[in-house]
Amino acid sequence: MAMEPKTNPPSKSAELLLQIKDLHTSFSVEGQTARAVDGVDFDIHAGEVLGLVGESGCGKSVTALSLLKLIPDPPGCIEKGSAIFKGRDLLSLTYDEMRSIRGREIAMIFQEPMTALNPVFTIGFQMREAIQHHTGVSKQEAIGRSVEMLEKVGLSDARARMSSYPHQFSGGMRQRVMIAMALSLEPALLIADEPTTALDVTIQAQILELMLEMKEQQQGASILLITHDLAVVAETCDRVVVMYGGKIQEVASVRQLFRQPKHPYTQGLLRSLPRPDLDRKQEQLETIPGMVPNIFDWPKGCRFCTRCPLVEDRCRTHEPALKKVGEGHEVRCHLVNDEDGGDS
């Protein structure tokens, strides 16, 4: 899969599919409040693949789950914000309105294909129940559609495999089934939460390629790809949102992000990638020192100040704002000047 980082960030004129504003989601655990998502704004355009990148616990999965109101409540709670999808605010929909969005307009696939399918029902049953539920077609039609989707995702002998149980499939196969299931109703947005993390490296590329292929078949469909793997981002995404500590730290096109990373955290992430293409032999892979701060007690200033190699006093006391530094490129750092190409 020799896909170059995409060079054309979608123009402003591209249709806005989803606009997230000031999203706050928190969890109360034993009297303490974990502000997992703490004021997140970003847009998804029709037809683009947006990467949401960050370490475990940075709030990227919670952001995605909040969009479909899949946050377990209690302990979770979407405190404020809005997510305008096709003119409607997802976060203020009623339960039944939300259900008609889930699966039909916005579908989701998860990290663990091993456990994301119900172990006691056949693949066929799980495939067709959403189709029947949303469209009200007959069982035969739903089966036909399911078989068609399974064939599209590359399952041989799809009709026979409809009566198999999830445990009879390999991890990669299950993720293919999940993709087939998610795309069977041609949703406008597919949220993929670390879809390849639990898979073998050789399978990962196949699954990513399959996702893009399926997206191409469905004109105008967008993908929100949540991952911690920058290699995956480079190969699949158009734009990238980098999250750390419940906040967005940098938004950029893939090209900008890899060529001119502005935020010290993004730079750290890129440095910790193995680079076999560079001449110099690295004795040891670089890492970002320290640990993600306690989610119950974020640092007062910049969320990254506890680990930042360039930290200054103001970073510890004042939180930087998200600043625009170029076309479609925003960074949250005191050390970056507005509209400045300097690499701090």
Add this chain to the structure above:
Amino acid sequence: MSGMWTYFTRRLLLVPVTFIVITFIVYAVLRITPGGPIQQLENQMRAAAAGEAGGGGGGLGGESVGLDEKARDELKAYYNLDQPIPLAYLQWLGVYPKKTRTPVTLEYRRDDADFWQQSQQLWNDYREAEHRLQQSLIDGDLLVSGDTILIEVTAADRSRFPEKLNQADQLLAGGVSSRSQLNRLLSGLGWSLSGSRFMRPITTQESGEAGIAAVCQRQLLVQEDSYRSLQQHLLPLNIEPNRNGSYYHVKNALSGILQGDFGRSFTYNKDALTVIISKFPISIYFGLIGYLATWLVCIPLGISKAIRHRGAFDTATSVLVFLGYATPGFVACLLLLVLFGGGSYWNLVPLGGFRSPDWNQWWQQGQYLTCAIDQIKHTLVPMFGYLVGSFASMTVLMKNSLLDNLGADYVRTAFAKGLTERRVIYVHALRNSLIPITAGIGHFLGLLFAGSFLIEKVCNIPGMGLLGYESIIRRDYPIILATLVIGVLIRLTGNIFSDLIWALIDPRIRFK
């Protein structure tokens, strides 16, 4: 599928091994524990003597009461307690021969020549023994020595005791119903009564039902001295009279549970297995009803609690669960009986038992509604007891199981597909969370048969639990061991049955 069969074959092969280990341990423990049948008998004698001594002004005071050494040895031999434990165990199991005493009722068809030929040798022995006995009787050997022998005489015995029996026949023609009448009759013949058996001529109805022309049936009640002299007559023929006067044919043979011989209950004097099987229906009835009630209450309750986890309903019912956890089933029964059993408060339910004594009569009279109401009234309290007993654990199991599954990834997938909450909970999560509960059905089988002896005791239900409890108190070894054998077999096969059910309802289970 072949993997599954291998698995179950292996499991089944382990059953005998486990069975032997368990039964041997219990057998050994029983034998070591003091208070066996002989000691029980001595206790009874002592208690009786103490009672007499109290009533008679202390005439026997100070005298040691008990069995003499010889009688004790005989009893030991009778109960097979004279063998070392491992050997006795093997004999009990039926893989090593033991001295068996087959009770012989001298009952035969006189018009059936085949029967005589089929068992010619045995019958020759008996007839010779009989002949000697008759000779003794007629010659007056035993009678002269002051011993008393009571012979149950039937019409067909006429030819064998020509003169006196003719007289007896005339006298007994009207039947004998009371002890004093019997005494009168016997004294007219110059005989006297010993022991507590009644003499009984065969009735025409009886002979008709049995389809036999005539019955020769005799039982000898023998006093200690004459017992010895009888022994001398009979032992050379391998026939041993016992104290009740029955004939036993003694031989060395395999006779244990493998041959279906569970021994005779000491207290009921019946085959242990027969005694147990007679208790089965009652225990199964109450066990099944109690278990159904538990399922009907606990599964919906557990589901509601899981859905409303940490809500007001969940908290409120948790109080009930704790209460149920802290209350043993039999205590709940006691409480209900005190309140509703017609004591100081309300009289709504009977104090116990399986049915009212008149039940069968009502049934014959066609009062089916009365029968049903009576049966329900008798069922309520024990059913509640069983319900309380497993209420807490079952409810919590159901709740936690469902709660676990509600947090599972596939539930999130189902929600993300846009399914309704009802469908996600009752189709996706419930199907998974019922697996551990359904698989407990093997354990439930064991529960069905075992009964709960405390509940059975409190509610006076004559079931398996009560039988097991009482036989332990009385050291009724054959019953204890037979209960154990059945219990162990049911549990072992129940476990395998559980696995089988599990394999059927959970497609992930594969046997390798």
